[in-house]
Amino acid sequence: MSQVTAPQDGAAVLDAEEIEQISRAAWYYYNDGLTQNQIADMLGVSRIKVSRLLEKGRQSGLIELRINSPHQGSMALQEELIAAFGLADARVVPAAPVGTAGAARIGRAAASLLMQHLVPNDLLAIGWGDATSTTLRYMAPVFPQSNISLVSLTGGVSAYIGTTGLYGPQGFAHLIPTPLRVSSPELAEMLRLEPYVRHVLDMALTAKLAMIGVGSVARSATLVRYGYCTATEIELFTRRGAVGDILGYFYDRDGQILDLEVHRHVVAVTPQDMRQIPSVVAAAAGPEKVEAILGLLRGRLANILVTDEPTARDLLRRI
The missing domain is CATH 1.10.10.10 (Winged helix-like DNA-binding domain superfamily/Winged helix DNA-binding domain)
Structure with a gap:
């Protein structure tokens, strides 16, 4: 107008x-x-x-x-987030209407952003969690057409990747064939040294683009729902300063990885090694994720964020 x-x-x-x-x-x-x-x-x-x-x-x-659009405020918030946290890029979707699934909207936005960055024959590294699986379901039809391959950053991805249609004889996905968390540090170390697992972990670090979720420390956290952590453990980690996790590694409000025994049980790329990947996209939204996203951004554990408008406003208020 x-x-x-x-x-x-x-x-x-x-x-x-x-x-x-x-x-x-x-x-x-x-x-x-x-x-x-x-x-x-x-x-x-x-x-x-x-x-x-x-x-x-x-x-x-x-x-x-004047642009009269529901995306007007979102686009302004994107620029504010980029400036405030030194991000390479951001996507902010408008607040979900009542009765609309917010996770699906974040997944669509993340899929759209990833497809803008990916080119034919690219390799996309993927983390573990609901945000990643939702995003991949929207992207699934594109992978065969563009010859884009997936490589997992963690074990446990096969638990949901099958629902996307990307894991099978077509060979579009290279996954770590282990759980995310195993019973002992010794077993985790042995698995990380297994040739196929080692090759997948090394391959993940050659990707130019990674997609990860942001885990909260709520009792309803995805790690709890999938049985990788108990609610009691989550409470203990919180008392030791944890505000969130990526790839099964818990970090504090400044994004520093905590010294927790559970990390020695994880079969995954470490957050430190993941810094070798030029673009790391984190997708998360909701009041229960704000502290986790803040810690992630403060620690520069990701440099691209996909979230929604209420979450973006909360993040900017808490700088």
Whole structure:
């Protein structure tokens, strides 16, 4: 939508004739949808003159443009998040209408962002969790067409990757064939040294782009639901300063990985090694995830964020 207003203080001074010409040109162009050639005929001037009138109107403040879109606030928040946390990119989706599944909207936004960054024959490294699986379901049809392959950053991914149609004889997915967490540090170390597991872990670090979820320390956390941690353990980790986890590694409010015994049971790329991947996309939203996302961003454990508008506002308020 366009508006024609009086020139702002400090704007270029326009004479009465120019103001009238700019006003007519702006009305015809923005409100009536006429082309610059049609306006030129109506005003008896050249098309270049019309273009200059419109530009002068914008520069002087006589013409103001306003985008009436539910995405307007989201796009502004994206820029604020990028500036506040030094991100490479961000996507913020508008708040979900009542009755709409927020996870699906985040998944669609993450899938859209990833497809903008991926090119044919690329390798996408993937973490573990609901956000990743939701995103992959939206992306599944694209992988065979673009010959894009997946490689897992953690064990346990096969628990949900089968629902996406990407794991099978087609060979689009290279997964660590272990659980995320195993019974002892000794077993975890043995598995990490197994040739196939080692090759997948090494391959993951050659990816240019990774997609991870952000785990919370709520009793309903995905790690608890899948049986990798108990609610009692989560409470203990919280008392030791944990605010969230990535790839099964828990970190504090500053994004520092905690010294916890559970980490020695995890079969996954370490957060430190993951820094070798140039672009790490984290997708998460909701009030229960705010502290976890804040810690993640403070520790620079990811450099691209996909979230929703209420979560983005909460993050910016807590800087």
